Structure formats: C-alpha cells, structure tokens
Amino acid sequence: MMTERPLTRNIYPDRPPMNLKEYEKTGGYAALRKVCSSMDPAALQKLVQDSNLKGRGGAGFSTGMKWSLIPMNDKATHPKYLIANADEMEPGTFKDRLLLEGNPHQLIEGMILAAYAIQADIAYVFLRWAYHEAAALIRKSIQEAYDAGYLGTDILGSGFHLEMYLHTGVGRYMCGEETALLNALEGKRATPRAKPPFPQISGLFGKPTIVNNVETLCCVPHIVNNGAAWFKGLSYSDDGGTKVYGVSGKVKRPGAWELPMGVTMRELIEEHAGGMKPGYELKGVLPGGASTDFLTTQHLDIKMDYKSVAAAGSRLGTGTMIVLDSGTCPVGFVHNLQHFFAQESCGWCTPCREGLPWVEKILLALEKGDGKPEDIELLQMHTQFLGPGNTFCALAPGAMEPLQSALKYFMEDFEKHVEHKKCPYD
Amino acid sequence: MLSTTEKEAIDHEIGLVPHKRATVIEALKIVQQHRGWISDDSVEEIADYLGISPAEVDSVATFYNLIFRKPVGRHVILLCDSISCYVMGYKSLYAALQHKLQISFGQTCPDDRFTLLPNACLGCCDHAPAMMIDKDLYRDITIEQLDDILKKYA
Numbered sequence A: 001m002m003t004e005r006p007l008t009r010n011i012y013p014d015r016p017p018m019n020l021k022e023y024e025k026t027g028g029y030a031a032l033r034k035v036c037s038s039m040d041p042a043a044l045q046k047l048v049q050d051s052n053l054k055g056r057g058g059a060g061f062s063t064g065m066k067w068s069l070i071p072m073n074d075k076a077t078h079p080k081y082l083i084a085n086a087d088e089m090e091p092g093t094f095k096d097r098l099l100l101e102g103n104p105h106q107l108i109e110g111m112i113l114a115a116y117a118i119q120a121d122i123a124y125v126f127l128r129w130a131y132h133e134a135a136a137l138i139r140k141s142i143q144e145a146y147d148a149g150y151l152g153t154d155i156l157g158s159g160f161h162l163e164m165y166l167h168t169g170v171g172r173y174m175c176g177e178e179t180a181l182l183n184a185l186e187g188k189r190a191t192p193r194a195k196p197p198f199p200q201i202s203g204l205f206g207k208p209t210i211v212n213n214v215e216t217l218c219c220v221p222h223i224v225n226n227g228a229a230w231f232k233g234l235s236y237s238d239d240g241g242t243k244v245y246g247v248s249g250k251v252k253r254p255g256a257w258e259l260p261m262g263v264t265m266r267e268l269i270e271e272h273a274g275g276m277k278p279g280y281e282l283k284g285v286l287p288g289g290a291s292t293d294f295l296t297t298q299h300l301d302i303k304m305d306y307k308s309v310a311a312a313g314s315r316l317g318t319g320t321m322i323v324l325d326s327g328t329c330p331v332g333f334v335h336n337l338q339h340f341f342a343q344e345s346c347g348w349c350t351p352c353r354e355g356l357p358w359v360e361k362i363l364l365a366l367e368k369g370d371g372k373p374e375d376i377e378l379l380q381m382h383t384q385f386l387g388p389g390n391t392f393c394a395l396a397p398g399a400m401e402p403l404q405s406a407l408k409y410f411m412e413d414f415e416k417h418v419e420h421k422k423c424p425y426d
Numbered sequence B: 001m002l003s004t005t006e007k008e009a010i011d012h013e014i015g016l017v018p019h020k021r022a023t024v025i026e027a028l029k030i031v032q033q034h035r036g037w038i039s040d041d042s043v044e045e046i047a048d049y050l051g052i053s054p055a056e057v058d059s060v061a062t063f064y065n066l067i068f069r070k071p072v073g074r075h076v077i078l079l080c081d082s083i084s085c086y087v088m089g090y091k092s093l094y095a096a097l098q099h100k101l102q103i104s105f106g107q108t109c110p111d112d113r114f115t116l117l118p119n120a121c122l123g124c125c126d127h128a129p130a131m132m133i134d135k136d137l138y139r140d141i142t143i144e145q146l147d148d149i150l151k152k153y154a
Helices: A020-025 A030-038 A041-050 A063-068 A095-102 A104-118 A132-147 A178-185 A214-226 A228-233 A265-272 A306-311 A330-344 A350-368 A373-385 A395-409 A411-420 B004-014 B020-035 B040-050 B054-061 B083-087 B090-101 B143-151
Strands: A081-086 A122-127 A163-168 A209-213 A242-248 A255-260 A282-286 A320-325 B075-080 B114-119 B131-133 B136-138
Touching (some): A020 A132, A030 A104, A041 A104, A063 A209, A081 A178, A095 A132, A095 A214, A095 A242, A104 A122, A104 A163, A104 A209, A104 A214, A122 A132, A122 A178, A214 A228, A242 A265, A265 A282, A330 A350, A330 A411, A350 A373, B004 B020, B004 B040, B040 B054, B075 B090, B083 B090, B090 B114
Parallel strands (some): A081 A209, A122 A163, A242 A320, B075 B114
Antiparallel strands (some): A242 A255, A282 A320, B075 B131
C-alpha cells in the first residue's frame, strides 16, 4: 500500500519549490477558501482538536488545545499574534528545513489558517539565520500571497485581516523556547519568561500569542481539506498524522522521510536509512534530537510516537534521530552535547549557567584520562540538580536527558575512562 | 553617525513594531551589514537613534553569536561542531583548516581573508560534516575538497 505523504508529496529534491500558481494547481489555498467561505474560527479550532494533531517542535502538546486557550471575541485584546517557530536549532534536527525550502506556500497557508482560528492580526515567521535559501523563498512567497489576496485586508471576502512578516534571527538555541523567542522578537536578549502568564494570554508585546512549529502548521491545510478522521487514519498510533522523521550518523543513507506517525525505530534505521555503514554497529540512538534520552538496540521495535517513546524512557522530541555507533566514544559524544548546551545556556538561572560548564569540564577530563572515580558520582548528582523543577526553563533538564541515559546504558565506558586513564576509543 | 541608508532601513523596521526599542536586533543587523561588525561607536549610535542606553544595546549585541563585536575578515567560515558533524568527523576538518589557514577558532588571518568560527548545528545533519562560508553552505565535505572551496573566496 502506498502510504500518504501530504506534507512532502510535492517536494522534489532537485527541483525548486512550487510558486503560488503551481501550489494552487496541486490544491493549494483550497483549504483557506473553504474556511473563509464556510467555517467560523471555533469550528476550525474544533476540527484541529479532533484531528489529534500534536505539536511537532518537541513538546508534543495538542495543537487544538493550545489554540483553545487564547481569548476570543470580546474577551480578547488586539493585536493578537501567530508565530511560526522556524528556529530549528536542536542539534541533529533538519526536518523543518525540508518543509521551508521544499514548499513555503504550504507553511504560509497553514499560518493563515491558524491565524484565522485564533483571529490573529499579525503573523511572524521566526526563521533561523542559517536558512538563507528558505529566507529568500519565504519572502517571495509572502509577497505572492499578498498579491493574490490571501494576506492583507478582507481575505477572500471573509472580513478577516492578516499581516505577515519574516524575522530572521542572529543565532542562539534559546530562541527556540517559545517565551525566549518572544523576547528575541521584541529586540531583547532571548531569555525565557516566567509562566504564567502563558503566551496565549500575554505573549508578544503583552498581547495574546500562539507559537507553533513549522511542521505543525504545515499539517493544518491538509486537515481542513481531508478532515480529522482522515488525518488520524494516516497514523499507526493514537497521535494523528504523518511525521517527518530523520536519521543522521554513520548509517548508509542519512536523510528525512515523511512516514505514518508510529513507524518503528527499526524500520527507520534499517529500511529508510539503509542500516549501519559497513564496519559499524548500532550502539545507541537519541530518538528526537540532542535533548532526548538514549535508547539502545533493545528498543528498536518501539513505535516512534509520543506515548511509546516516552514509555521506553525517552522523548519523541523532533523525531530526527542521531545514531551512536560502535566506533564513537559515548563519553566524547555526550561531551560534545554538553559543550553545546553549556555554550547555549542563556545564563538567566544559576543551576544552568554554572552547572552545565561544570558537567562539560568533568566529561572533558574523563576523555583526556584525567577523570577520577568520584567524577561519575558528580555527573549523576548533576542529572538531579539540573533536572526538571530546578531550573527556569527546559534547557538544562533537556541537556541532562542524554547524560543520565548514557550513564545508565554505557556506564562501563565511563568507568573504563577512569580505570585506564584514557579514552578507550582513541 | 548612522548613514542615511542605515537610518532608512532602521526606520522601515520601526514602522512595523509598537515601539522603537523592539528594533535593536534589526538595527544591529543593518549596521553590521554595512560595516562588517559592531564597534563601540556603532553601539552608541544605535542607542542614540533608538533612545535607549548603550548598555541596553550592548546587552543584546553580546547575546547573539552572529553579531560580531570584534572585526572579522572578508569572509567568515562557520564550521559546525554539533553532534552529527562530530560523529562524522568535523574534528579532522578543523585540523585541516587550522593547518591551511594557520588560524584557530576565533581568529582572523593576518591578511583579513578569513575568520574561522565554530558554529552550532547548521541543520543539514544528513549531509554532515557541514560548514558555511558567508552565505554559502557546504555539505558532505572531505578534507580533499577544502582547497577548491577556499579558492572561491579572495
């Protein structure tokens, strides 16, 4: 059976993405026409809630539920904002790039629909600085959408108005955290904000705001066109839809593929990624980016959906996995991750600012052969100290996920570094 | 003094947001685009123009890694040092670049041709190792390709 790939069906690697006319020919903006002529915002919110679409940025929160928390009608203050989080910067993650460069109008239509559902006045694409090609494409596509009357005043005669802008960032992982992203858009340091108030109530410039991931927004036109039941039916699991999965590391064919939500890790690695390169064995997997817990060969048959990956002790995260092979030192691997997190800590709260560099230094000492037996205990202790509840945002707890699971599955490797006073993989 | 072109570009951004202060990042990007980097004088000029303190502007300028508070060379090499590129061998690429250019991370060639910087994940992990020179992305790089790549930048 051919599996359906609504998000990537019209994306071809060696062809430029569709312009507005071509997008319309493949059914583009039909969802917007349908909504503008026959659905009110409440009905669209309900449809998306019924589809069981969960946020594809990493947290996996119900999109319809998120939207339902925004004040509507006379309870709302304006302007309200809708933001596409295109700040893809989780190491090992390259799925949104595919959608941004492959079909920018799909994102824009998804954003207009989401904005309609929450009655937003202004929409932003918050794009990662490094995606220069995507920036040019989105700028051009936004202009085409304005020219066609899909943006601006009284869209398709519905009385709905929306302005859309592209904002390109200037670096920092923190910008992907939704409240830090809001600070960055306000021209400030990208430090996280205290919640509550949640952005739905007080977000960008203190106004009601929804931030959704690129892949999440790209699902919306297809849900409108084909219905909630169809969207749920695409999936092998309780979570609706397809998922853009990815595999990187020493596999034969690294890449990204849109597949039914809930395919197994084995199918992804062995079938789509072609298995390991000759001479390398699979040792571990970060299933959804740098800030997710390791899984190992014993987990290959779990389904890659939110619930199943969580039950196995990790997180689906972004769904783009990084493979740890038998020739790569797990301690060096985790040191690289902690270097990233220590560098990207915004410095706002003390445990993260001070703790992550400490963890990084201990791991470096172990790699160099200067580790002491008590260092392993220190690392264990930090996975508690920097864990959930002790820091201002999720950055440090996320950083601890690969560390705590490396200590669980690869303890022998850590101990060998101390015993032999050198990295056994060198 | 901000140039007329710089001011016009900043004014356009000011028109899009509820208050001037929100354009600090855009203003820094605009000035850096014209001058290559952000000097202390640039910080003060932006602060004056937006009606905020230089310290506020600098707090933003120093937070974001692609706002350069030191002069950089004519071309900036951003070598990805994140996890997939680590697994796929960015360290040997770094060693080769150090040898060829005689500079390490954070340094600029004496003739100002290149500045070499480490960079977090460039989002093309399926084509690791990767690096970016100015706005050009290079993927699946081998040491053998480096000379040909570097030759393109005078």
